[in-house]
Amino acid sequence: MTEIQSPSGVRSDAGAGHIDARAWRTLAHGGDAREAASVWLRLYCERSEGVRNALLLLRDEGGTPLRPLAVWPSTHAVTKGLRTACESAIAKDTGVLRRGQGEVYLALPCTVGDSGQAVVGCTLEDRADHQFEAAMADLQLCSGWLEALLRRAEAGAEEERAEVAAEALELMACVVDEPRFEGGARALVTDLAIRFDCERVSLAMLRRGRPRVVAMSHAATFSRRMDLVSALEGAIEEALDQQTPMAWPLLEGEQVLVTRAHEALARAHGAGAVLTVPLMHGEEVYGALVLEATGREKLTHRLTRLLEGAGALLAPVLREKQENDRWLVQKAGGSLALQTRRLFGPDYLGRKAAAAAVVALAAFAWFAQGTATIVADARLEGRVQRAIVAPFDGYVLSESARAGQVVEAGERLAALDDRDLRLERLRYEAGREQRELEMQKALAEGRRADINVVRAKIREATAQIELLDEMIRRARLKAPFDGLVVSGDLSQEVGTPVGRGDQLFQITPLEGYRVVLSVPEGRIAGVEPGQDGRVRFAAFPQRTWPVSVESITPVTEVREGKNVFRVEARIGGTVERLRPGMEGVVRLTGEEERLVAIWLRPAVDWLRLTFWRWLP
Incomplete structure (x- = not known):
């Protein structure tokens, strides 16, 4: 070649x-x-x-x-x-x-x-x-x-195309202006009937895969039992099955199509020509428009292209209005059906993979066993706590220790001003010496009655002096044992008055700690003496200590707006670096249960209480 x-x-x-x-x-x-x-x-x-x-x-x-x-x-x-x-x-x-x-x-x-x-x-x-x-x-x-x-x-x-776009926007405007789907659909078909001189224009939307007539031009209402509605829906199904706009009689140059339903519609209801245009957006079909005219010259290729272009714009708007007009239950059902179709239909591989992962996780949670745990806030306290209080009314003279300081037995913590006590002691000593002189004089004169009176006054003065000596000794506040000052700081209160019995310091030994748990009232039923667990303190998040429940206080406390029970537990392991007042989280070991029961327990308990409160 x-x-x-x-x-x-x-x-x-x-x-x-x-x-x-x-x-x-x-x-x-x-x-x-x-x-x-x-x-x-x-x-x-x-x-x-x-x-x-x-x-x-x-x-x-x-x-x-x-x-x-x-x-x-x-x-x-x-x-x-x-x-x-x-x-x-x-x-x-x-x-x-x-x-x-x-x-x-x-x-x-x-x-x-x-x-x-x-x-x-x-x-x-x-x-x-x-x-x-x-x-x-x-x-x-x-x-x-x-x-x-x-x-x-x-x-x-x-x-x-420009003319088609302009007319499509006009049709879009008449739909958007109506707040409800029913009004927008009726306005659309009426406008189309007037604009293109049609005998009747009908709109159908897909419902569960089948067309359903929702609006007719120049008709506020219509009965679904009408033969006309059945004929319209049959013609629409015929066009949707062949996935193309369809006219009867066929337009010039149009391929040979099956138009039996269109011909039956036209002959039964006196239409000279029928045109059905599916409403599509992308690959999805939303419904169809059916135009009935007296003569075939009114239904042209241009009109078909116009309705196809307008349908691509109108279809999602009509569907959105239709969805918004439904009840919430219907919306939920529609959404569920859509997601189900996407899950079991083609495409959406990511959604299918996620669903498979959820099913696998649910199966694992249902059959797998785990150890239930009870989580509670924890605070470290000493088993013995000694309060250091003011022995008498007075003023703070000095301070030698404050909270957080380790002290030894006998070490001075603070001192109260004892000058008034010493002056008072001098007064009683002077009075006692005076009484002793009176005693000697009465002995010399042989006044037996006066001797007994003076002897009693001397004993009284001596007792007062001994009391003042004890109070002066107590004015020096000392640690009763080796321990840690848990609370108390008088560094900013030197010279201020204190009253008898006011707590100035609190000391706890360096050994013999206990852990106090604040267990939520919803989980207290799972706590019992002897139950084991682990505690992790905020100061040492890298390690845990074993604990064992010793006692449960049957009285609730309110902390952060929630009712909690005070539970005391014994702590084991090395505790040299621990200090009273440290806070953390404790996990008590419970029984073996299904993972799903462990994970869903809070929600199930809440639902039980809610139903109990509101159900008759």
Whole structure:
């Protein structure tokens, strides 16, 4: 097979074919791209000598694959040789002649618009080379007309798209203006009926996979038992099954479709023509519009394209309004059904993987066993705590220790001002000496009665002096044993008065600790003496200490707005670095249970109390 590049300017003297008036009108006034291309290709082939068949391919902007735009004769199958010649011409961007078995393939590319491309291919009878060159030149001359037709068709299509968009927005506005779905649907079908002079326009929305008529033009209400409703839904199902807009009678150039339901609707209810357009957004079908008119001339391809474009905008808006008008229970059921379809249907692999993981986790929690634990706040205290109080009313003279300080037995903690006590002691000593002189005088004079009185006063003064000595000794506050000062800081209170019995310090031994647990009242039933656990303090988060419950106080306390029980536990292990007042968290070991019971216990307990409170 040989290939010859096209010449630049030779014209063939091919005979002209018969040109009908309709074809001239199409060429003069234009039409859509497919119609214009078909007419041009037919006229070219009829006026050119020796053309057996021809093909016009188009590539849109964006580098899409070549697609057939017109074939002549319309019933002829495209041969592989002609297709190959067209692809070669578009790839080389030049005219191509290829010889086959008893025929020659001629192809010529041309530009359409800014970046679109078209290629015309013809199968000619085999003849002399100069005749093929003349045919190529003739095709080059005629291709200018083709480019003009395609540009005009493209401009017309752009204008039509703009008009369709404007009308679609107007239809959208009449739906959006209505607050409820029912009002928006009725406004839409009524506006369509008036706008396109239709006898009746009906809207159906899919419900559980089947169309359901929800609105009719010029009708506030209608009965679902009407034969008309059944006929409309049958026609809609017919269109949805074939996944295409459908008209009866068929529009010009439309493929042969099954239109029995449409014909039955038209004949039963007196419509001259019926058009059904599915409402689709992407791949999802939301419903359909059915237009009934008195004559077929009112239902056109342009109207079909308009309704398809408007439907893509209206479908999600109508569905959203319909969803918002439903009861909450219906919304929940619809959401559940949607998620179920997505879970068990195609795609959504991530959701399926997540669901499988949840099921596996639930199965594991149901069959696996675990040890239940009771978690509570813990505080470390000394088993013995000694309070150091003021022995008498007085003033703080000095301080030698404060909270957190380790002290030894007998070490001074603070001192009270004892000057008044010492002066009082001097007064009693002076009085006692005076009484002793009186005693000696009474003995010398032999006054027995006075001797007994003076002797009693001397004993009284002596007792007062001993009391004052003890109070002076107690004014020096000392540690009763080796331990830690838990509370008390008089560094800012030197010189301030204190009353008898006021607690100034609290000391606990360095050994013999206990852990005080604040167990929530909801978990106290699972705590019993002898129960083991582990405690972790905030000061030492890297390790734990063993604990064992010793006693449970049967009285609740309120902490942070919650009722808790005080539980005392014995702590084991090395406790040299621990200090009273440390806080942490304790976990008491419970019984072996299913993991699901352990995890859901708080929620189950809450539900039990809630039902008990509110159920009759």
